[in-house]
Amino acid sequence: MPQLTFKRNAHISFFKRCLTMLPSAVEGYDGNRITMAYFCLSALDLLEALETSYTAEKRQEWVRWVWALQKTEGGFSGSTFMTPAHSHESEHTQKNPLMNPGHLPSTYTSLLVLGILRAPVEEWINKLDVDGLERLLDTCSDSNGSFSPIPLRLPEPTASTATTPPYSPPFQSDARMAYCAAVIDDMITHAKYPEFNTPGTADQGRTTASPKEIVALDSDVSESAARSSGRRSTKRTRQWLTACQTWEGGFGQHPGLEAQGGTTYCAIASLRLMGSPAPTEKWSSCIDVDAATRYLVSRQLGGLSSEGDEETDGGGGFQGRPGKLEDVCYSFWCGGAMRVLLDKAIFDTDANSRALLDAQSPIGGFGKAKGDRPDPYHAYLAIAALAMDENEDACDPSEPAVEGHGHLSGANENTVETSRRSVPKIGLKALDPLWNVSMETRSYIEECLQAVFQHKYAVSRGTA
């Protein structure tokens, strides 16, 4: 008998346990504590349990901890594991910015955590180094358009000994990093040029995201100038991501590598965040949308399916690649990618929700699959996937997919079947599939960042 009751309290307890203390078995993630925190806090946000679980003081204490991760060179690092207890000891580690530098994924999750914890807007104004964010994006960008997780060079090369060349080839400059960079860039750009925002419908603003693109092209006037100045370039990144699409229709981690559900999400979301290559084109005009759609829907397992003779227990969940087993995290990666690509979920959301509910750990949280030990990564992505499935109507009323595809402008009575859900109501907040955080939190972050730039401009006008 499949489990269909959403174990809300058990999940809340699971994430609270993780926030209190992780066992020494996860020492391996010592460098990425902020990302663990993001998984737990964003889950509690979607569960509407953050305010009820923690006092305002506790949340403020955490906010202080996150601000302390900000680096003078730009961006945020992933944890305090290199922070000495006494400030005089930190002399050298501060002098050597290549040790524990700003880290692209940690910067992305730090900003989201500050939003989830509702860090006061004054703190965003006073503490956030937006120029540092820009610096981080620029110094992490590689000449081929990809992004490295940590800076490849110092922001302003000086004669000092610290100007060592990148110590290794940027093997980790993959689609995940491009995605983190694209979200940070999206946050900054929309706050910087608020006139391009469509108030209230932030996500739909992205659908027709040409205004931002004009900005990007403007700042990108001279391609060679950008290259030599070490600035990032939307154009190059778009080309690089486009080259990640494979014969299967999905996207690989690098150009030439096997497609995979997670990198497919990262690539598609990045492309959409970066907007159209030209005002008259759709954001998705550079990729094969039909092939990507086919790849994503084929990852759902079950029935008389693509796996044919493979036995599945009801199925409904997603695999990451053909021939692999079901893993709850791909319900987010594949389901999220489809929503970003088409603005609707053209897969069996009911079967997916049922598979996810059945995979719940008895002690709360989710592991990779039913029966596996829960961990924050799988637990959060499963909850995020459930939130998207549940709010499918709210996210996307049965209107045709205007952008992105051009298909389905009529004769689609059968296509949207979300009204007859056989899964009981779960009660999760709506999720923004682009930033991967609740819609509410996204709006809060946008407000704060706009305030940051308004303040910045006011100051610069005042001093001018």
Add this chain to the structure above:
Amino acid sequence: MSHVVERLDHPSSYKDHHARESREEREARLANSKTLYVGNLSFYTTEAQIYELFSQCADPTQGGGIKRIIMGLDRNTKTPCGFAFVEYYLHSEALASMRYISGTKLDERVIRCDLDPGYIEGRQFGRGKSGGQVRDEYREEYDGGRGGWGHDVLRRQNQAEKRLQGHYDTYASEVGGLGMAGADVPTGEGYERDNRKRGREEDDEDDDRIHNKFTFLKLGIQNNSASDSSLKADRPVSNSRSIPEAPPESKIFNIASMSDESYIPYGERPEWRDVEPVLQKDAQDGLVPIAYSAEYADAMNYFRAIVSKNERSDRVLDLTEHIIRRNPAHYTVWQYRMETLLQLHKDLQTELELMNEFAEENLKSYQVWHHRLTLITHLQPDLQGLRREIDFIHNSLMPDTKNYHTWAYLNWLYSHFSNLPESQGGNRFTEESWAEEITWCNNMLDSDFKFRGPSAAALIDEASPEGQGKIVPLDENTEEEGPIIGRGDGRNNSAWSWRWHLMIARNGAKPDPVVELEYALSQIRAIPHNASAWNYLRGAHKHFKIPLSQSLPAILPFTSIPVPSLVSAIPHNPPQLTTAANPDTPLPIPFALEWLADCESEQAVAGANSSSYERAAGIYQELAERWDVMRKTYWRYRQSDILRQGSAAGVEAVNGNQPAVASA
């Protein structure tokens, strides 16, 4: 009370005739034995099924569990031959299994368990003349579960099929946490620790190790959740998945066996006396604090100290090795180690050898592969060195044939060293190198192919480094074949991607569309439900801009549509139904129906036949309602899309315009 019936846990009269010991000694050993002999197994029963069954008598609350399972192997073929040893941690568990499992059925056979005085090296092999068990040689009738004398060929074939079906990638290396972290994000297995323990437990088994290297699957010690999920009886695990153990001289067992008790804090080590440890600020505050072990916290206090001094020395290398052994995801520590190696001009070849050992333990760590890649970049190996590296990578894939990191590294290796600037010597690879790689890739995709490790003889006189880890094709040295360490798999999507790269995408490839289409079709004929083969065929058609209808004659037999003349999409050439599907395959194959529908769409859009719109829409509907119900939303989406295109085209045709080409 005396026993009216024979006690269920009474040991049988079987005894190991090769053992030289008295009856008393034997009984004393049996009285405490934790090992069971399990007999009358089907040759097709897998370790995973045995694990599943016997773990029912495991008692983890008392510190018990299955320590390991040793499959009885045919001495010659190294395939299961009907018996196994199950070793528990507790005597009571072995007794419980005697009581409750012996005499029950596994794979439709009544299995039999005996207490065993304990496994010793060599007993895993059958003692019959044929290499299998003696009892099979006295049996004259054919036994469906165990084959028979003279049925060897059949058995091998069945086994190959069985393994093919069961070829799941249970390591499920989902890109080590495609999460947002630059380093890895925990996957399920992150919580389980201490792989080190297993090193300790095996220390007393050095003698076994050469054989262990390829023949044993030590399930009992793989207690992480990734393996747990694989240990279901319906997901057979093949021998080929066993992880090659590190060789006996390997350093890992020395370091790894450094238990908490024997750990010497850095403060008590004379060579570190001059260093003042630097504690971490608010280590236990903030978000998601980690309950650091004393050993890790201690080492990190000294790491912060040396970083604050920017010290580069041998002891830095020791310290960083210590930390990354505990925590292979620690990118800052890896980076500091690499810089130190370079600044001290250390022999990077030695470091690479250390990494060989790391790779076996940490196939899913980004950092281990990243470090390796950096080393190779600096080492700049010649073609001979690259060959060794490629052999190593090929071997690393054997236990985990879809590991994304390993494939990414292989791809990088070829791309990097074939695109070196002229100043660094230019392209290192020859046409012959590429041809060799293509052969290897074809073997990876050949479900009948067996990869073999070095033969026993080769292992003994292993003086030549070239012989080490070299994969010997099956048909070479038939006299002394090495054990099977892996098998080809037509469903390995990673290998398909590599084929695409080698044959079509790489610089310098000379793709032949006919070869690629025919290759994919031949794989479809072998395994009609193979998603990868269908996707490859589709991808090749698109890449070479060949209409889908060109492959339709070969695909029709899989659609179960009896009269091809009903199909408008077949172009000029008459259908060739010679390539009929295996009669055992249930038809239709949804992929084939999709192909047919897409052909109709293709024809419709090209304006050849307006009824094609309806045919295509009809097949999409069939798929939605009957053949691929899970994707019904998608098929209806396709259906309404083609109908919309049809009505648009119809309107324009009335107006006398050109038929619309609806989608680019």
